[in-house]
Amino acid sequence: MKILKILSLIILLVNIKSARSQGLATNRMIEQKVDSVLKLMNLDEKVGQLVLHTGFWEFTGPIPDGNRASSEADKIKSGKIGSMLNVVGAMSTYNAQKMAVENSRLGIPLLFGYDVIHGFKTMFPIPLAESASWDLDYIRLSAEIAAKETAVSGVNWTFAPMMDISRDPRWGRGMEGAGEDPYLASKISVARVKGFQSDNLANRFSIAATAKHFAAYGFIEAGREYNTVEISNHTLHNIVLPPFKAAVDAGVASVMNSFSDFWGIPATANSYLQRDLLKGKWGFDGLVVSDWGSIAEIMEHGYAEDLADAAKVSLEAGSDVDMESAAYETQLKSLVEKGVVSMDFLDDAVRRVLRIKFALGLFDDPYRYGNAEEEQKFLLSDVHLKASREVAKRSIVLLKNESNLLPINAEKKQKIAVIGKLAEDKDSPLGNWRAKAVSNSAVSLLEGLKENAGSNLTINYEKGYELTSGDRIFSVNLTFAADDGAGFKNAISLAKKSDLVLYVMGEDALQSGEGRSQVDVSLKGRQVELLKKVLEVNKNVIVILMNGRPVIEPWVYENAPAILEVWHLGSQAGNAIADVLLGKYNPSGKLPVTIPRHAGQIPIYYNYLQNGRPFDKNRDPKFVFWSHYNDEKNSPQYPFGYGLSYTSFSYTDMKLEKDTIGLSDTVKVHVTITNNGNYDGEEIVQLFIRDVVAKPMRPVKELRGFNKISLKKGQSERVSFEITEKTLGSYGFDGNYSTKPGLFYIMIGSNSEDVQLKELTIK
Numbered sequence: 001m002k003i004l005k006i007l008s009l010i011i012l013l014v015n016i017k018s019a020r021s022q023g024l025a026t027n028r029m030i031e032q033k034v035d036s037v038l039k040l041m042n043l044d045e046k047v048g049q050l051v052l053h054t055g056f057w058e059f060t061g062p063i064p065d066g067n068r069a070s071s072e073a074d075k076i077k078s079g080k081i082g083s084m085l086n087v088v089g090a091m092s093t094y095n096a097q098k099m100a101v102e103n104s105r106l107g108i109p110l111l112f113g114y115d116v117i118h119g120f121k122t123m124f125p126i127p128l129a130e131s132a133s134w135d136l137d138y139i140r141l142s143a144e145i146a147a148k149e150t151a152v153s154g155v156n157w158t159f160a161p162m163m164d165i166s167r168d169p170r171w172g173r174g175m176e177g178a179g180e181d182p183y184l185a186s187k188i189s190v191a192r193v194k195g196f197q198s199d200n201l202a203n204r205f206s207i208a209a210t211a212k213h214f215a216a217y218g219f220i221e222a223g224r225e226y227n228t229v230e231i232s233n234h235t236l237h238n239i240v241l242p243p244f245k246a247a248v249d250a251g252v253a254s255v256m257n258s259f260s261d262f263w264g265i266p267a268t269a270n271s272y273l274q275r276d277l278l279k280g281k282w283g284f285d286g287l288v289v290s291d292w293g294s295i296a297e298i299m300e301h302g303y304a305e306d307l308a309d310a311a312k313v314s315l316e317a318g319s320d321v322d323m324e325s326a327a328y329e330t331q332l333k334s335l336v337e338k339g340v341v342s343m344d345f346l347d348d349a350v351r352r353v354l355r356i357k358f359a360l361g362l363f364d365d366p367y368r369y370g371n372a373e374e375e376q377k378f379l380l381s382d383v384h385l386k387a388s389r390e391v392a393k394r395s396i397v398l399l400k401n402e403s404n405l406l407p408i409n410a411e412k413k414q415k416i417a418v419i420g421k422l423a424e425d426k427d428s429p430l431g432n433w434r435a436k437a438v439s440n441s442a443v444s445l446l447e448g449l450k451e452n453a454g455s456n457l458t459i460n461y462e463k464g465y466e467l468t469s470g471d472r473i474f475s476v477n478l479t480f481a482a483d484d485g486a487g488f489k490n491a492i493s494l495a496k497k498s499d500l501v502l503y504v505m506g507e508d509a510l511q512s513g514e515g516r517s518q519v520d521v522s523l524k525g526r527q528v529e530l531l532k533k534v535l536e537v538n539k540n541v542i543v544i545l546m547n548g549r550p551v552i553e554p555w556v557y558e559n560a561p562a563i564l565e566v567w568h569l570g571s572q573a574g575n576a577i578a579d580v581l582l583g584k585y586n587p588s589g590k591l592p593v594t595i596p597r598h599a600g601q602i603p604i605y606y607n608y609l610q611n612g613r614p615f616d617k618n619r620d621p622k623f624v625f626w627s628h629y630n631d632e633k634n635s636p637q638y639p640f641g642y643g644l645s646y647t648s649f650s651y652t653d654m655k656l657e658k659d660t661i662g663l664s665d666t667v668k669v670h671v672t673i674t675n676n677g678n679y680d681g682e683e684i685v686q687l688f689i690r691d692v693v694a695k696p697m698r699p700v701k702e703l704r705g706f707n708k709i710s711l712k713k714g715q716s717e718r719v720s721f722e723i724t725e726k727t728l729g730s731y732g733f734d735g736n737y738s739t740k741p742g743l744f745y746i747m748i749g750s751n752s753e754d755v756q757l758k759e760l761t762i763k
């Protein structure tokens with residue numbers, strides 16, 4: 001019998017149940033078990049726990065000879081690999097787990113990691129889209145369902161949620177995040193972590209989550225993928241770190257570092273970030289995983305001489321697990337033997353890996369994560385697809401609705417022209433980072449509309465323009481199909497004879513995501529050109545924007561009478577869009593990012609620091625020496641938090657209960673929201689603050705609360721927020737949070753630009 005089996009029997013006697021019902025390091029039972037296993041391990045086995053390999057063959061078939069696959073199998077069997085990624089499916093993970101558990105000396109089970117970013121097989125909206133819902137319950141539900149599908153497929157560790165704040169639409173990975181605001185992103189990240197992990201990692205369908213990428217990857221210069229990062233201490237603590245801190249406080253099991261450098265040191269080798277802040281100040285007791293190959297890339301950064309040096313600086317800086325660099329695997333043993341790296345560093349890293357394995361219940365039952373029958377039952381189940389549609393419709397943002405073109409009146413006989421290649425696209429709505437989604441499996445807009453429109457609407461379609469062609473997955477540059485305009489004629493003639501045009505434009509799914517930076521974030525191809533021609537023959541045009549990043553298209557925003565931002569919405573995209581178009585769901589989403597007017601404004605965001613020469617309405621308008629552009633406005637196309645509804649909401653009677661309070665007091669602020677339009681609807685009421693005079697300075701506005709309410713037409717509700725010391729504070733250069741007395745603006749509104757203000761003095 002294996003040593004481990006004897007050991008677990010002894011430990012079982014102590015009381016296994018209490019070990020499962022608490023957190024990680026705080027759980028004494030888990031710590032005892034970790035210590036006992038660690039004592040049994042030799043150096044090779046310890047190093048093995050820190051090695052994360054991608055699967056190189058199909059684990060349901062025979063192991064091919066003489067290549068990486070067969071040596072990989074040998075390594076699993078000898079305990080030289082602690083975790084795998086991209087080995088997915090109940091059978092595959094079972095087979096791999098069996099090699100580890102039955103063949104290795106101690107039988108330590110493997111972790112199986114995978115990028116489950118917005119769904120496993122049932123696709124939910126891309127994370128940026130989902131964030132536009134500001135709906136924490138639905139966001140949690142989406143992660144919960146993704147976790148369930150993942151768990152029954154044998155995978156127990158997702159490399160999500162990504163919580164990199166980004167202010168740059170040129171960066172393709174903004175689609176994976178929660179937008180530009182640290183408060184909103186913190187709430188959303190916690191909802192996602194809780195969705196994946198539930199309140200206890202040992203629960204049946206819980207999987208370990210990963211807060212990534214630590215830290216500041218979203219601030220890569222010029223939005224160019226893998227570029228260097230330049231960021232202030234101030235921005236680090238107040239903008240970048242809060243979502244990570246919130247995730248750690250919520251018990252996230254792992255953190256992934258980043259490809260980028262930070263203050264001149266690659267994040268993977270950054271002791272300040274990983275040891276001092278994350279594991280030190282914040283007390284994070286889970287594991288830190290490197291990004292793919294990021295340990296070896298330290299050499300490319302010019303920070304390490306060779307792979308041994310890279311392994312040493314990374315481990316010492318707190319990177320516990322090496323994903324695909326072969327640095328720990330090939331270097332650590334001799335580094336420790338030679339005394340170059342202390343055994344303490346190694347033991348600390350191994351402990352963290354074992355801790356997660358215990359917390360997930362893998363030592364109790366290494367096979368608890370895969371179940372072929374449940375795969376059949378849960379993957380793409382009706383319940384999951386229904387939930388995906390619910391989340392998707394809440395993620396849509398109504399940007400414009402002149403003359404109330406929307407919703408479409410399905411009671412009236414009307415001829416609807418649907419124009420645009422993306423309308424029939426069953427693949428792009430799945431978004432990038434799509435895990436096990438089946439290509440071309442989304443409900444297209446056209447299908448959704450036809451299915452839901454009823455008998456009065458006659459729907460005709462013309463693709464109009466061409467979009468992408470070639471290898472969309474791996475091509476360095478996504479190629480855009482040459483468009484000779486052959487589809488224009490039919491599209492224009494269809495528009496001419498229709499009552500209403502739905503013009504679908506945007507981006508292919510693979511235009512955003514990792515490695516998909518663009519200098520130009522306007523729409524590719526001839527989509528805008530055709531829209532102009534369509535508008536010449538029919539003024540009743542609703543633009544439907546399907547994209548993975550904020551798109552800069554001022555002409556479209558200013559000239560299309562109605563615009564719906566639908567992002568990439570997942571498996572049920574077409575049905576969700578139809579729900580909104582037909583008024584079965586009144587749109588409620590609000591932008592989690594600022595949409596610029598011009599690429600030259602980037603970075604543009606709502607929570608900026610005020611300069612010494614801001615706009616002054618009393619000044620001569622021709623005066624040149626104030627902070628502005630001579631050829632463009634300062635303001636964005638659409639501000640953070642913006643989004644319309646088919647109904648309208650008024651904000652009245654804002655009242656702060658007291659205008660002066662002590663530092664530790666609380667005060668309530670109230671406002672009455674009235675639905676004074678013609679539809680029932682939901683509104684996201686936003687609370688912003690400004691610390692008016694502060695050292696260091698504070699931004700002109702900071703989101704510090706929101707409340708999503710539902711109001712019947714004609715109904716009013718008094719919405720209240722409680723303001724405490726915590727609501728008003730900020731992080732100093734030392735990374736400590738504090739609130740200082742002084743004057744604060746308390747602002748409530750429907751978006752970051754449309755607010756009412758009251759003054760509050762803290763004594």
Ligand code: BGC
Pocket residue numbers: 115159212291292514
């Ligand atoms: C990405 C990570 C991802 C990893 C594993 C990397 O290229 O940056 O976010 O988790 O690959 O697939």
